[in-house]
Amino acid sequence: MSGPLDxxxxxxxxxxxxxxxxxxxxxxxxxxxxxxxxxxxxxDSRGWGPPFVDTPDGGRESTYFFSANRNKESIALDxxxxxxxxxxxxxxRRADVLLENFRPGTLAKLxxxxxVLAELNPRLVTxxxxxxxxxxxxxxxxxxxxxxxxxxxLMSMTGSGPEDPQKVxxxxxxxLAGMYGAYGVLAALLERERxxxxxxVRTSLLAAVVxxxxxxxxxxxxxxxxxxxxxxxxxxxxxxxxxxxAGGSVQLSCGSEGLWRRLCTExxxxxxxxxxxxxxxxxxxxxxxIALLEGVFADIEAPELLARLAxxxxxxxxxxxxxxxxTWDQVESQGLKISVEHPTAGPLTLPGxxxxxxxxxxxxxxxxxxxxxxxxPVLGADGEAIRAxxxxxxxxxxxxxxxxxxxxxxxx
Ligand SMILES: CC(C)(COP(=O)(O)OP(=O)(O)OC[C@H]1O[C@@H](n2cnc3c(N)ncnc32)[C@H](O)[C@@H]1OP(=O)(O)O)[C@@H](O)C(=O)NCCC(=O)NCCSC(=O)C(=O)O
Numbered sequence: 057m058s059g060p061l062d063x064x065x066x067x068x069x070x071x072x073x074x075x076x077x078x079x080x081x082x083x084x085x086x087x088x089x090x091x092x093x094x095x096x097x098x099x100d101s102r103g104w105g106p107p108f109v110d111t112p113d114g115g116r117e118s119t120y121f122f123s124a125n126r127n128k129e130s131i132a133l134d135x136x137x138x139x140x141x142x143x144x145x146x147x148x149r150r151a152d153v154l155l156e157n158f159r160p161g162t163l164a165k166l167x168x169x170x171x172v173l174a175e176l177n178p179r180l181v182t183x184x185x186x187x188x189x190x191x192x193x194x195x196x197x198x199x200x201x202x203x204x205x206x207x208x209x210l211m212s213m214t215g216s217g218p219e220d221p222q223k224v225x226x227x228x229x230x231x232l233a234g235m236y237g238a239y240g241v242l243a244a245l246l247e248r249e250r251x252x253x254x255x256x257v258r259t260s261l262l263a264a265v266v267x268x269x270x271x272x273x274x275x276x277x278x279x280x281x282x283x284x285x286x287x288x289x290x291x292x293x294x295x296x297x298x299x300x301x302a303g304g305s306v307q308l309s310c311g312s313e314g315l316w317r318r319l320c321t322e323x324x325x326x327x328x329x330x331x332x333x334x335x336x337x338x339x340x341x342x343x344x345x346i347a348l349l350e351g352v353f354a355d356i357e358a359p360e361l362l363a364r365l366a367x368x369x370x371x372x373x374x375x376x377x378x379x380x381x382x383t384w385d386q387v388e389s390q391g392l393k394i395s396v397e398h399p400t401a402g403p404l405t406l407p408g409x410x411x412x413x414x415x416x417x418x419x420x421x422x423x424x425x426x427x428x429x430x431x432x433p434v435l436g437a438d439g440e441a442i443r444a445x446x447x448x449x450x451x452x453x454x455x456x457x458x459x460x461x462x463x464x465x466x467x468x
Contacts, residue, residue, distance in 0.1 A: 059086020064087040072100055072200075093132050102117075102435065129438035189262060233263070240259060241257055301353035319368065323352045397431060
């Protein structure tokens, strides 16, 4: 047992980041994920770099590819070739889930439209990720994260102000589309338990960003505002943001009046001063609040300031660079750093899965989180074993999901 999705077979036709991230999440949960790649170059992201890791055979592996493909097997299939299409057909018959993030219409052109997939395997759950939706006035439009972050409004709310739109430092629309996609897949698998039938789940980079507009969305749809970038301060809470101090800066957030009072007590300020006593007043005077606090913090070094904020119980922290994140013992303690041995690139440290599982009972809690992570695959490395498995001539040692007897065109 390697996770809650043990025995689930996922055929992952995705490339780049959005779809592969969904596949990786399902693999983290214990599903067997078979990644189907184009012969020759494979997943486009295998060519995205630097950084690359040089391998002893004179090749190289992309660290970008490593970010979204742990816990997967790889088979190279030319989906424009009849024999390779037959291999995919056999995989689809056995699969529980199929993932794709082609331009809408591409998979149908390759001979695997949703009608064909449903006929091959009525229990199949298909996740299709597009740029902007499969239908609607701009249905089928191609998309990459950069475009989606702009088109879905995220860049207009990020940055120091209206003249300075900024994208988030990671391809967040891809990652969210992958996450929403995996979440949709899990719901469809649950529904399949009741109905016996799979279904097609669709999301997009656009939907993923709109799905997290949160209070900025309702500030517009209900409040009539058009939120713009406000740098590192919050539009509706004060104080909440990045504050300069002696030789650096710290972040702090007072999301309740109690926290504001604790902050004021610690630094000798009057929490009830006219114009500052309520969050609404402080938001209206955000710049004055920032100036007041930065005046007090001007002579206090960041480590001392953080210690005082922690002692006062005010949520606070620093702005870490990734070298500081990955050497932080708290990150390690949460399983957020894993080690795998890559067949050509050698030992790799990778960001770890964000979910942990615990069996809780009278004896306490026992962690059941998957630990047997496998490295991102070399292109086509598992092709021979997968073909042998599909043909029934499985050599010893080939991993096989539980319950893979094929009945009525689906895995049982
Ligand atoms: C990413 C894309 C813009 C790329 O556009 P395209 O290059 O036009 O991709 P397509 O999906 O249409 O596929 C290109 C061609 O490759 C062919 N193709 C693909 N796989 C195979 C295999 N295995 N064998 C043979 N041929 C193949 C496919 O049939 C098409 O052929 P022809 O039809 O003959 O040309 C689009 O796929 C897209 O909008 N996807 C949905 C949104 C998404 O996931 N975007 C990437 C997020 S990652 C990201 O933004 C980031 O990391 O940053």
